Amino acid sequence: MAVTIKDVAKLANVAPSTVSRVIANSPRISEKTKQKVREAMEQLSYHPNFIARSLASQSTQTIGLVMPSATDVVFQNPFFPTVLRGLSEGAHEKQYGLYMTTGKTDEEIYDGVVQMVQGGRVDGVVLLYSKVEDKILTYLQSQDIPFVVIGKPFKNVEEITHVDNDNFRATKEVTEYLIGLGHDHIAFVGGNLNFVVTIERLLGYEKALRDHHIPLNNDYIVHEQFLKEGGQEAVRELLSLSTPPTALVVADDLMALGVLNTLDEMGIVVPEDISIVSFNNVLLSEMSRPPLTSVDINIFDLGYEAAKSLIQMIKNPKEPTKRIIIPYELIKRYTCSHPNIERTVQV
Structure with a gap:
């Protein structure tokens, strides 16, 4: 037979309405009583019927x-x-x-x-x-x-x-980090421009270049999907330029993984030949070869x-x-x- 609220109330020595309020986490019930009711629920393996509660409260939870x-x-x-x-x-x-x-x-x-x-x-x-x-x-x-x-x-x-x-500020800072290392040929590999995060990061990148009086080269700005394949396509396009970049700001770690794989196939060594900063700091950032410098956005x-x-x-x-x-x-x-x-x- 299914355990009911009345069973829980009896074991906890409270009214059934008190059990209902505990389930709803009502502030009117003391923490001591809540603990007593929850212990009774656990002892009886009672699980609230959320469908019934939804019908009564007009809430789906x-x-x-x-x-x-x-x-x-x-x-x-x-x-x-x-x-x-x-x-x-x-x-x-x-x-x-x-x-x-x-x-x-x-x-x-x-x-x-x-x-x-x-x-x-x-x-x-x-x-x-x-x-x-x-x-x-x-x-x-x-x-x-x-x-x-x-x-x-x-x-x-x-x-x-x-x-x-603050994607604008974050990208401005990472671009300035590369500038501080001596780079002035820095490319930006972004995602779809219909996503606001791409626009914010692009604007941060551009602001860093302007603040350091580095000319903006539109050939250095490439937009692809936030996928591994997007990074592969972007890096081939950038390295086909007559003056390829020496550093990349990549808007996503998965794209950066595609960049790293393609560079390896081309015999280009990271970071000796080209530097990369990416975003998201997911697990593959640490597992890539070499491990990615990445912005942890939590x-x-x-x-x-x-x-x-x-x-x-x-x-x-x-x-x-x-x-x-x-x-x-x-x-x-x-x-x-x-x-x-x-x-x-x-x-």
Whole structure:
């Protein structure tokens, strides 16, 4: 026979309503009583019926997640499993589940979000990206549903709660790090320009060059997908130039891995012949050969804070709009050195 709230109440010597309040984590219940009830729940192996609770409270206890593109592409990049771990932990702490959109095209993903919202399947939504033009964000703004963006919104920044790094400042600093090593032929390998993170990092790179009176060479700016193949294509294009760069700022570790593999195939040695700084500091940064110098953007924290902020908005509709900036750190490994002025890179 299934264990009920009444069974838990009897063992804990409290009223069934008190058990319900403990399950809902009501502030009206003392920590001592909560502990006693939770111990009874554990002893009886009692698990709350969240479906029944949802019907009663008009709450799904679920957060919707919106990916930037098809999941088969997204999960090739280690950024997303890591940010999902943060979201999962932040949701789990408040007894929320996660509901992920699926779809192979932007249109299918949009339709999935509409069904998710209109069907009342979630209490709020997290966008795991920020685009320049995004009808999903526009749609969410038109609906009476809380949402949080991971990344800086392109428009209406003060009106949208978002969790982000200072990508402009971070890229300016890493470009200046390369300049400090003596490089003045520095290229930028970025992702899709429809993503705000790409624009912010590009602007930081350009600002560093201007501040140090280094001419901006448009041939040194290449945009590809945030995938290993994107890095491979970018580096071949850059090294085919008559004056190839001596250093690269790469917007993503997976792209940087593609860069390293291609350079190895070409017989170009890192960092003796060319230096590389990347972003995200995922596990493959340490495992690459040589280990990548990379900016740790604390991906887990991006997800954790997004879930935490969204649940606060769900519980309190008057929660003020927030801009949460997650700190970053340049992790110096073995892909940067002074430029080798004695050797001209040949393709």
